[in-house]
Amino acid sequence: MIFKRNLKLFVFAGLALVFYNEFIVYWLSYLNWPPLHKQSMFYDREGKFINDLDQRPLKLLLVADPQLIGENDEPWYYSWIARWDSDRFMRSSFILANSYVKPDAIFFLGDLFDEGLKANREQYSRYFNRFKNVFRLEKIAKNVKIVYMSGDNDIGGEYPGDRNE
Numbered sequence: 001m002i003f004k005r006n007l008k009l010f011v012f013a014g015l016a017l018v019f020y021n022e023f024i025v026y027w028l029s030y031l032n033w034p035p036l037h038k039q040s041m042f043y044d045r046e047g048k049f050i051n052d053l054d055q056r057p058l059k060l061l062l063v064a065d066p067q068l069i070g071e072n073d074e075p076w077y078y079s080w081i082a083r084w085d086s087d088r089f090m091r092s093s094f095i096l097a098n099s100y101v102k103p104d105a106i107f108f109l110g111d112l113f114d115e116g117l118k119a120n121r122e123q124y125s126r127y128f129n130r131f132k133n134v135f136r137l138e139k140i141a142k143n144v145k146i147v148y149m150s151g152d153n154d155i156g157g158e159y160p161g162d163r164n165e
Contacts, residue, residue, distance in 0.1 A: 061103035070115025110151025
């Protein structure tokens, strides 16, 4: 009887720990970020709301080195779970950062895919579709500009001889 109760307690504690680490910790961090949207950013010296967007400060969100995990380099027995877990982590982090900053433009600063250089056309297409899904690009406001920059994992240059010429 005591063993069953201890087992239930152990399973419940394990599930609570996983839930905390996978969901709650993000929100706690998000709630502790300093205020970004001060009224002074949107009002002039006389206290009037600034309607002209050109007069407001420009807000940028920089996403550096996301490196979506590819299909070739990970061992077959856990590659699917590594991709799923990494994509989920990036999606959660990006959603919180995007809602916090409310950017006018988003810059993806290179190395969008871990195996972009090695990918064939079909893989590259799948990687890009995953990229759009992870970063919810279809749900970003139409007035937000998005800029993609390629890095060495995307086009080569990391190792001698890895350029596609």
